Amino acid sequence: MNAKKSILLIVLVLLIDQISKIYIKTNFQLGEEIYVFDWFRIHFIENNGAAWGTELGGKTGKLILTLFRLCAIVGIGIWLRNSIRDKSHNLLIISISLIFCGALGNIIDSVFYGIIFNDSYGQVANFTTSQAYGTLFHGKVVDMLYFPIWQGILPEWVPGLGGKFFTFFNAIFNIADSAISIGVMILLFFSKTIFPKK
Known part of the structure; x- marks a missing residue:
């Protein structure tokens, strides 16, 4: 995979991510939800911190997290450039491109x-x-994709959770998160193909 195709993939996913976030932000109130199917909903939330909405010590923690993400994306960009230059396996370049554009998409929100x-x-x-609701580097990440595939009371025999209400899958995420997850899964599932033993 060459640089042009990688850039095209990054731009395409980034556009879909930002258009969807701006649409949600300018058409939904926080917490508003639309049922698409019973197992798929558009549910607008904002992520104040790290993964899964974890808080990181107020404004200072948020700034440190954003600066860390900026440093990480520089490293991912260098990895991507080197992989293209070295004519690495297409799956590796696709996965790094997805991780890069996903990270960049969430950084745009944060910054x-x-x-x-x-x-x-x-x-x-x-x-x-x-x-404006915040300052530079203190924005919130927009999340909206919610797939509560199954909800109900778990059987009593389930360790630790038996008899309790449970939702699978309870995370709310966005296109950028999906790109990162798909990129990581490609690396995990196709590691032997991507990194063959010499």
């Missing part, structure tokens, strides 16, 4: 959304600079 949008609490957000 810029705080200064270009107003709040989504009880209202639909607008592009604004006079009533």
Whole structure:
């Protein structure tokens, strides 16, 4: 896979990610949900911190996380460039491209959304600079894809969770998260093909 195809993949996924986030942000109030199917919903939340919404010590923690993500994406970019230059396996280049654009998509939210949008609490957000909800590097990541494939009370024999209400799959995520997950799964499932023993 050459550089042009890699860049095309990155731009395409990044556009889908940002268009979907901007659409949700400017058409949904925070917490609003639409049922597409029983097992698939559009549910608008904002991620204030790291993975799964983990908080990291307020504004300072958020800034450190964003700066770490920026450093990580530079490293991923170098890995991608070297893999293309070395004519590595196509699956490796595809996986790194997906991880790169997914990380970049969430970084855009973290860096810029705080200064270009107003709040989504009880209202639909607008592009604004006079009533922005945050500052540079302190934006929130927009998540909206929710797949509660199964919900119900688990049987009593299930260790630790028996008799309790349980939802599978309970995470709410976005296109960028999906790109990262798919890229990592490609690396895991096809590792012998991508990294053959010499």
